[in-house]
Amino acid sequence: MTLLAVKELSKTYRQGSPVISNITFDLNKGECLALVGESGSGKSTLARCLLRIEQIDRGKISLNGSALEQLSERQLKPFRKNIQAVFQNPAASLNPKLKIKDALLDPYEQYKSELNLAHFSYPSKEASVNQLLEAVELPTSLADRYPHELSGGQRQRVTIARAISIEPELIILDEPTASLDVISQDAVLRLLTDLRKNLNLSYLFISHDLAAVNQVSQRIMVMKDGQIVDQFEQEHLLAEDRHAYTKELVSTF
Numbered sequence: 001m002t003l004l005a006v007k008e009l010s011k012t013y014r015q016g017s018p019v020i021s022n023i024t025f026d027l028n029k030g031e032c033l034a035l036v037g038e039s040g041s042g043k044s045t046l047a048r049c050l051l052r053i054e055q056i057d058r059g060k061i062s063l064n065g066s067a068l069e070q071l072s073e074r075q076l077k078p079f080r081k082n083i084q085a086v087f088q089n090p091a092a093s094l095n096p097k098l099k100i101k102d103a104l105l106d107p108y109e110q111y112k113s114e115l116n117l118a119h120f121s122y123p124s125k126e127a128s129v130n131q132l133l134e135a136v137e138l139p140t141s142l143a144d145r146y147p148h149e150l151s152g153g154q155r156q157r158v159t160i161a162r163a164i165s166i167e168p169e170l171i172i173l174d175e176p177t178a179s180l181d182v183i184s185q186d187a188v189l190r191l192l193t194d195l196r197k198n199l200n201l202s203y204l205f206i207s208h209d210l211a212a213v214n215q216v217s218q219r220i221m222v223m224k225d226g227q228i229v230d231q232f233e234q235e236h237l238l239a240e241d242r243h244a245y246t247k248e249l250v251s252t253f
């Protein structure tokens, strides 16, 4: 069943040439769909367009059949809680002045009147914070610390906990493990897969790292110069009929 449908999406910054053009794909409920491509190919621009942080030139974006591309910020609000994002640099996503316990409950405080949660409950602040820390396999003793008192891997787990706290349908993960060492990367990728299955989430997983993409995704899209040049099931990554550019990426990992 289609969750996110994107049709002929294009974006040009100022008067330049299009950074992404004619992007068309469907993301199914419950799946992890990867978007892979080299630096500068337009992956983050697509993510920002989908999040409506960036204006699009033309194209359609629909979530559960509702068109989002023309909505005003006020009209978008009910949809915002359904699409969360996790970015590459967790330090930049967390307010340095907020303790972890306060950062964790920020999205919940913002959307609580509209939420209908199936997995998390918010009986008290302390219990809720502990529930979220446990969900991302962090010790509850971190609740009273500030972001700079955590490791990069721990900080990224906090941003993931924030994203899942309001049980969105879709999480856009833009290079979520790029700033982590190999061991933390692997642990975060495993955690993301477990959360997707346990909480019934769907991911658009953006990365330049084909090995990571291969580990967590069911389907893979390959982007080159702002266009999707190949789209296939993960098990067909090494198939003979892959696009020449996909084969080039494969040869480097």
Ligand SMILES: Nc1ncnc2c1ncn2[C@@H]1O[C@H](COP(=O)(O)OP(=O)(O)OP(=O)(O)O)[C@@H](O)[C@H]1O
Residues within 6 Å of the ligand: 013, 019, 037, 038, 039, 040, 041, 042, 043, 044, 045, 046, 208
């Ligand atoms: N706000 C902006 N204004 C003008 N040009 C931009 C802006 N953001 C990105 N670009 C340009 O758009 C192109 C695509 O950038 P984008 O960040 O989307 O690529 P990417 O595939 O995510 O790269 P990376 O993997 O390095 O993050 C680049 O040439 C970049 O310089």
